[in-house]
Amino acid sequence: MTSTPTSLRERKKAKTRAAIREHAMRLFEEQGYASTTVDQIAEAAEVSPSTFFRYFPAKEDVILVDDYDPMLAEAVRAQPLDVPPIEAIRRAMREVFARLTPDVWESERRRQKLFAEVPELRARAVNQMNDALELICDVIAERTGLPADDLRVRVMGGAIAGVVLAILPPGRMTGNSPLQPSDFERLVEGLDLLQKGLPLG
Known part of the structure; x- marks a missing residue:
């Protein structure tokens, strides 16, 4: 009731x-x-x-706080336990990004534009990656049965966070290259490269 x-x-x-x-x-x-x-x-x-x-x-948290990390964590936890951690995160990202509406994409473009225009916001957003790293390590630990502070968990979590920061740093997708769904596809492809051991040949 x-x-x-x-x-x-x-x-x-x-x-x-x-x-x-x-x-x-x-x-x-x-x-x-x-x-x-x-x-x-x-x-x-x-x-x-x-x-x-x-x-x-x-005030800055209006821009810094987003709703994606909790959604991604929930989507990762919903993946079958026999799916490897990086693959589970890739699948979760695809699911979450596929659900985003045009209004949400427009709001995210506006947010990224502010990151590009306000250096202190951009710096805070980069510093916030540590929070995202902890969330990534938590879901990896849950899937592997290892402690969240296990070296292997931390290294894998750091590598995944690095892919995100390398492909979609705060404020990058603005101006003549506004944020697009295809940019997140690049992120998923980057995780695929990580999963394959970063073949460069």
């Missing part, structure tokens, strides 16, 4: 979070990232500043 109210609450929270992010993106584009305050974003989204901070710990 409690599932429907919980679902309604979650949908309302998701709607509020999306509204805050959309108004923040619009203000960043119109008047610049540095010139936009949390108070302005909250006013535009018709929420209080305290509500803003319940969804995003700081």
